Amino acid sequence: MTGAPWTSPAAPGPGGTEPFDPGAAATAATDAILHDTLHGTRPGVVVDSPPGAGKSTLVVRAARELAAAGHPLMIVAQTNAQVDDLVLRLAEKDPGLPVGRLHGSEAGTVDPALAALPEVRASAKIGDLAGMDVVVSTAAKWAHTKVEEGWRHAIVDEAYQMRSDTLLAVAGLFERALFVGDPGQLDPFSVVGAEQWAGLAYDPSASAVATLLAHNPDLPQHRLPVSWRLPASAAPLVSDAFYPFTRFRSGTGPGDRSLAFGTAGDGSGVDRVLDEAAASGWGLLELPARHTPRTDPEAVRAVALVVRRLLDRGTVATSERGPGPEPVTAARIAVGTAHRDQAAAVRAALAELGVGGVVVDTANRLQGREYDVTVVLHPLSGRPDATAFHLETGRLCVLASRHRHACVVVCRAGVAELLDEHPSTDPVQLGVTVKFPDGWEAHHAVLARLAEHRVGWRP
């Protein structure tokens, strides 16, 4: 399996060789979305947003325009962190906008930074937030909220990560809604089997958007065509591997971003893979093939060493955002893993090397976040089998699309053979839209690309 397997001449969206103005394309898409949201006749609008395409910016803008047009609205996000982030962004763009932050009754759920904002009021009771132009909360909190009169407008953020049954619990609160999300990220899941409802339009374990569109196929659907986060080196791969039928482009060109080091490499595998990643945007540090436990000590240490060297070598990043090179600090680096115990092992290894302040988390928790450089422990590294969990398209997509400059993947050799031994065996359910591309195919596409940037290393 080599190269990009997706050649779909009919694929809509940006492509081909005609000159492409990312700013104009993004503005046109946003204008159409806002028009449908404010003046459309259908009760819902769905927006697909690839990684880093300005989803939050869109949500903030739509909220402000709705409020300015005299329509108070509610915003549904999925986690407290997402809610706080939205509130901060709203206050930053429009300090005079009255925003309510509805939160749970447990202490410590709200970001303390919100207290400093004059027009933001936080409360656990919806009654305290009456009359606010915008009220933001998590889906879980909204589901427990009872009001006399609902909202005419709502925005549902990260709608593809919301489960259908959660939408069922909150949909009674609003009349019309703008649903925004990234279809390529991790699907919601259930800890108990839900096969008995597979194929039903309202399968409670499906994503909210799947149910919404199954019942309302005529809703206007838009998508944001430009990723402002992913560099020119990453957008084609992520687009081809994970969004083959709704392609997107990077907002920046090949020369707009660069990474440079203060000190030259010492010739070790770790330094060579960093040099490769700085030059090409991708790096694969390949350890010898071996079956290992999940917290493979050698791979975990290799991940920690890559981060250590990245900091030691005085890495600087140049981008369209600033006039000159900016240092890549620990806060601009993230490590992504598949499992929580792997993340814990990497944290321990980093502490041992004296590195602090680097975010280490699982794909689920890195969703929606952005860094300059990411170091990824490949989900299939060292595994004897490839389960549905490890093959899930969204998991790999999240891990491969968090970076603005470069992504270094640490992996045991032999993943391609492992994939060939474990084709997807998920049962096909009647009435269920087959998820395409499947994780198996996407993994091969990413591996083929990474193989071009491989640095072998024996720890």
Add this chain to the structure above:
Amino acid sequence: MPLIETLARMEAAAAGAARPLTTVRHRHLSDRPLVCVPLTTAGEAGAPLGALVGTDRERPLLLTVAQPRDRDLRFAFLAELADAVLPYLDGFADAVGHEERKETDPETGRKVTVQVELCADAPQLIVPSTAGAAYMRLLGRSTRFRRTAEQDPEAPYPAPPRVPLLGRWLTHLGERARVPGSCLLLPMTELLTRHWATGQSALEDQHLGALLAWIDPPDGHSGRTAAEHAESARDADGILRCPPAGPATDPAFDNTLLAPAMARYDAGVPGAAEELRELIGGQLRPTWDAVWRGYDLLRALPPGGHVADRWKRDRWSYTAHRDRVRAGEPPQPRRDDAVTAARKLASRETAQAQLDAQEALDDPLVMAGRRLAGEAFAGEVTAVEEAFSDGPRPMPRPLVTLRTTDTPLLTDGARLHRPLPDGKAQSAVFVAYGEGAAGSLTVRLTGGMGRGKVPAPGSVPEPGETVCWTLFEHAPRGGPQLPEPEDTPWTHGGPPASAPEGDTPDPTTPEDFL
């Protein structure tokens, strides 16, 4: 698979015998369960071939269908099955106790306490395997919408009187079996694999004979060789010595013995029906005995502390269905509506979380698995420091330092839980790892100390005491309130149509009310 189960399987493979996964029994086992071993006909969906059924292990009732393609014989089988199963199910309906329950008064809208009946015990149906449980569900689905001559005198093919009722009960048991930890319908293979780890794969564990061979091998044999024998030993005619637990049959048996016997029956050869009975009974009896052997092995384990609590919920479930049948409600709909599906999923997720927590609290070996996974930790208390909360009314918030060799996956401010002797849980938050000594960490108690300014006696651990904190809640709450079905929002297709679905025929085969 949890790490501890992987380890147990590796040990079992190395030792050639199963290893326990628990120290207690985590499922309720009735004193008088109804065992049912069904067999189905190859190549004909939902055509029963025979069954052994009963509560007396020495004298099971053998039901067979001499020609499964003959629908009259199939109905006769279902009628016999109903006569065998329904008296058992009904047998628990009349011995009731009373419980208090809060209900909303429809007139005043206030919550009032009402006395409701709760059956003192409930039936328990045990089948050999997961596929057997699915087969019960299939029988339920294919019979609950059938019409008897009494219900519909015009029906061209009326079902025998009690068959639709059997279908409703099997459907109820089948749905209840999807709730984690429920015990109204239990597959023996699932019961055994919950309590023992074998040295074979999870797929191979589906074979009841091989599974029992690992857990309780015959004298002089290792579990591995006994399992291989159970799986593949064949006699001179090529027939498996240990027939599969069904409902699917051994193809060699089908071809060599069953098909010729059925041909003789079809040709009207005298004695062919008896011969078929003999054949089918011979395939069923080893599985019947195996189910009871598994039952005995499990009965030898003492029940876990929360087993009775969960069984009480099964009794509620049984009582509720009894009431629905008595009230003359229609059979369960063909498909759940959006709200019902979401409610079921939410209640099953809650049940799963509660089951996971209760099993760990009931069983140190299960808790060891959670500790190994970083979801709990145990250690000796080394210091207790008095501390109070901020605010106008300071409450005790003591700092407890302990030393542990576990490696919990703790994040800053992680919430912790610990069982107190009275069965309630004490909450705490993780504060920090200790300086210096490895494995030292400090937590701040945040609850379970009473309302006074001084912690209630015995609620704060003493230095030297061994405590076990979990990162998971002990009594997790249920999901959100969902709307009533008639308030289903537009996102989910609006309110469901009111016509009872059972009355609408299948569009392609109008004679079917499936």
